[in-house]
Amino acid sequence: MRLLRLYPAAWRARYGQELASLIEELEGGARMSWRVRLDVLRAAARERARVFGLRGLQPGERAREGSLLVLRAWMLFVVGGFGVLKASEQWQAVTPVAKRGLPSAAFDVLAVTAVVGSLLVAAGVAASLPRLLALIRGGGWTRIARPIVRAIALSVLGAGLTVGLAAWAHSLTPAARNGHDALYGAAFLGWVVLGAACLFAWAAAASATARRLTISPPLLRFEVWVGATLSAAMVAMTIASAVWWGSLARAAPWFFEGRPVGSDASALAANVVIPVALMLLASALGLGGAIRALRALTQASAPPALRSR
Secondary structure (H helix, E strand, C coil): HHHHHHHHHHHHHHHHHHHHHHHHHCCCCCCCHHHHHHHHHHHHHHHHHCCCCCCCCCHHHHHHHHHHHHHHHHHHHHHHHHHHHHHHCHHHHHHCCCHHHHHHHHHHHHHHHHHHHHHHHCCCCCCCHHHHHHHHHCCHHHHHHHHHHHHHHHHHHHHHHHHHHHHHHHHHCCHHHHHHCCCHHHHHHHHHHHHHHHHHHHHHHHHHHHCCCCCCCCCHHHHHHHHHHCCCCCCCHHHHHHHHHHHHHHHHHHHHCCCCCCCCCCCCCCCHHHHHHHHHHHHHHHHHHHHHHHHHHHCCCCCCCHHHH
16 A cells, blocks of 8 residues: 555554555455555655654654754755755856945855854764763664764765865856856756755764764753854845845846846846745754754743643
8 A cells, every 4th residue: 555655664564554454455456546645645644743852752862853854954955045046156257346245245254154054063963972872882882883874974975066066167167157058057966866865964973873872961951052143143044145235136137047248137036036945945944843853942941830831
């Protein structure tokens, strides 16, 4: 039954056959009705939510899962942010000096906040290193090795392709690098997909590792507040990117289509729309994870008599 694949693997192994038999009995061998399909989908969503820490966990565990959601959102955000960075190459050169003020200020905010976000991630990782070393010394490496090795392998492959693509890019004109060379464009898109896979692999490795760490209440509070600050940084960068995009659309719309200065053009270029959309999605996910983590942290700190209210 295909719908059973929507449930987590561990759940299917334990209850999958039982659910399949129950559905077959209810439907009498006939085609599954839409009502039953919706019930199965809702139940699968609840089980998936429980796996991602959205339901059925203690406050401390929910706080940890919320922070991990922020980290995964950051990885997605980096993909979008890199797309904006790539799409913004040489924008000053084709923008009248008198109209560079607002887009320059927005771009500066984006750059500075990106550095802050990277430092926040580094601080969160550094704070957890002693716990990670304790886990490895206790024989826990075998339980976290697979996702880490996978992430390292993708990183090595990505590094090799980066060197080759950079050498190729230096032999091309700016126009060719920005969409006028189809072969290079396809190779660059493949490199972006590999880079995204690498980031998501590291996010998965970090999540798998974090769930096995013994985290003290002070460290949990620190990680939650790092995640909350990181989510705020993502929102700020998304706003800055939108301001840069909107102001440049008025000042130099020809930039987005690579046309001569003064030409009529649309600012709705795919190489900007898609990255900004990814940043917006990542910001929403990060903000949701941060809010969930902060609420769970408040519940974890509350007296036991108040936690059930």
